[in-house]
Amino acid sequence: MIRYIVTFFLLFIISLYGANDFELLKRADGYAKSPTKANQFRAYNDYKNIYLRALMNEDQKLKTCALEGIVKCGTKLHIDVSQYSDELEKIQKKSSTVKKQKKSKRKKSSDIRVSSSHKLKSIRWRDGRLVLSFDKKLRNNQINYFKLYDPKKKVYKYVFDVHASMLTKSQTLKKQNIDKIKLAQFNPTTLRLVIQDSAQVKISFKKEDKKLIVKMTPKAGKKYAQTTRVQKVVSPKRLDRNKRIVIDAGHGGKDPGAIGYKGYREKVVVLQISRELQSILKARGYTVFMTRDNDKFIRLRNRTKYANRKKADLFISIHANAVSKKHANKAYGIECYFLDKSRSSRAKKVAAQENSADMSEMDFYGKQSFLSTLNSHNIVASNKLAIDLQRGALGALRKEYKNVKDAGVRPAPFWVLVGAQMPSVLVEVGFITNPKEAKRLVNRQYQKQMALGLANGIERYFLNN
Structure with a gap:
């Protein structure tokens, strides 16, 4: 048992020193700039490895860079990084130069602007599609789409979360054969569009520069076939039923x-x-x-x-x-x-x-x-x-x-x-x-x-x- 433990520990140490610090930091910074969630996770793990190296080598500068990366990526991924954030804050407070203090403030205000920099300018229907126009170009990682089904109420919900804010109050929209469409500010940084119906709806969407365009197609004859459908269908068809x-x-x-x-x-x-x-x-x-x-x-x-x-x-x-x-x-x-x-x-x-x-x-x-x-x-x-x-x-x-x-x-x-x-x-x-x-x-x-x-x-x- 002791031999296995020692072997595991040695493998861990080897993995920490398998790459140059500069190369690993450069790779982490590259992943962190990517809009995809998978690369954000890769960056987060690289920064954690860099942090461990910095502790072992007592490299304060490298440690600070790693902590900044951990906090930034962890916040985007909704990971609890409060311990790392507290440590970073202590390091920043120890710095006596005004330049570092201003840099810290710029970083914090920049984080706030990133989360709420986009604002919704208008909502309108165009050729049967719902068009949401924003004041700036949308990024792919600003839009999160998912589906929900409530078997008790037999209701389907199609949800769009957009990292943006509204200039107006929440709105309820109308479209023929769709039970309910609501647009509201879910939290200070997230705009939520919910399309709700008692039957399945075909949803497709695309991003065009500053616009999010959503197409929703109700099932043909939904109102007529609703009673029969409810009796037969217990839950919606799932893509991953073989799991x-x-x-x-x-x-x-x-x-x-x-x-x-x-x-x-x-x-x-x-x-x-x-x-x-x-x-x-x-x-x-x-x-x-x-x-x-x-x-x-x-x-x-x-x-x-x-x-x-x-x-x-x-x-x-x-x-x-x-x-x-x-x-x-x-x-x-x-x-x-x-x-x-x-x-x-x-x-x-x-x-x-x-x-x-x-x-x-x-x-x-x-x-x-x-x-x-x-x-x-x-x-x-x-x-x-x-x-x-x-x-x-x-x-x-x-x-x-x-x-x-x-x-x-x-x-x-x-x-x-x-x-x-x-x-x-x-x-x-x-x-x-x-x-x-x-x-x-x-x-x-x-x-x-x-x-x-x-x-x-x-x-x-x-x-x-």
């Missing part, structure tokens, strides 16, 4: 997980949510496996072994968070974690809590050395999956419930995810110790809505990857 997904309900058996408000047990809540998610995914045509479908104990390392044996495309572990009674009323929210070494004390605490059931002989330092050898491709894919699951859960729950908190997407050393040969994510569905959130977590309707959001996030991941 295999393993759902892991955390804890179980002799391991109850966290004991929360009024004695609610984590192992019971997460199994109920996992079963709801299994039901929705199966209804949509996916092949779904459960690491446990009853109250039994499974060692952490055997959970991903099961997923590998089933040749799964995704591994999703469902858990509920917890804090001490002193902080129970303040701590709440949904979090998604992907496997990686973390510098965040918060992420380490959550991981330690979930790792406590692992009784393997490998100690902390052995695990840290093993984590250093993780496949970077799986880390990037898992990060993307975590973002989509987080967005899906929040989107579904906020339609029905108030004060649903986004606690973020974070890297953490969760031992239950180690060994997975596919993208893997641990979802903390909420704090079972928070009185309000705990009541929701044991409510079957809330569990179904949570599962629906996670299912939508899975589909968004497959659609984009």
Whole structure:
């Protein structure tokens, strides 16, 4: 065992020194300028490697460049980079020159302008197409398109998120045979267009300089055939029905997980949510496996072994968070974690809590050395999956419930995810110790809505990857 650990650690050190610092920084800067999400992830990982080198070589200048890159790319990818951001801020404060202070301010204001530099000038119909005109040329990475389906309400939604702002108030538009079209400011930096209908709609769009042109074609005779369609169709046809997904309900058996408000047990809540998610995914045509479908104990390392044996495309572990009674009323929210070494004390605490059931002989330092050898491709894919699951859960729950908190997407050393040969994510569905959130977590309707959001996030991941 010690020999394997040493080998893993040596491989990690070799990988860090396999390329020249300047060449690696130049490559990261090149990826960072790319508009594609995949290259942004490559840049993010390169900057993290540069940061580790800088620490080992005590190179303050290189360290600052790496931190700037990590914060910039991480912010674009919605990754929690607060620890790196804090460290960068401390370095900048230590600088006594006015030039560096002005440069820091210009950087911050530049970031703000990038996110809200485009403004919507007009909306109009042209040859049956909806034309949105902006004051500046649109970039490809400013437009995010995805589809949602609510099987309960039997409603299809086609959503465009554009990184821009409106000059006018939200608007409801009309088009024959389309139930609802709404354009509104979703948040200060995102303009959202939602096309909603009780039947499937063929959507196509293109970007022309400063214009986004959307074509929507309703199914012929939709109003006449609607009743028959609703009776026959349970969910829309999916592009990735052949995918295999393993759902892991955390804890179980002799391991109850966290004991929360009024004695609610984590192992019971997460199994109920996992079963709801299994039901929705199966209804949509996916092949779904459960690491446990009853109250039994499974060692952490055997959970991903099961997923590998089933040749799964995704591994999703469902858990509920917890804090001490002193902080129970303040701590709440949904979090998604992907496997990686973390510098965040918060992420380490959550991981330690979930790792406590692992009784393997490998100690902390052995695990840290093993984590250093993780496949970077799986880390990037898992990060993307975590973002989509987080967005899906929040989107579904906020339609029905108030004060649903986004606690973020974070890297953490969760031992239950180690060994997975596919993208893997641990979802903390909420704090079972928070009185309000705990009541929701044991409510079957809330569990179904949570599962629906996670299912939508899975589909968004497959659609984009």
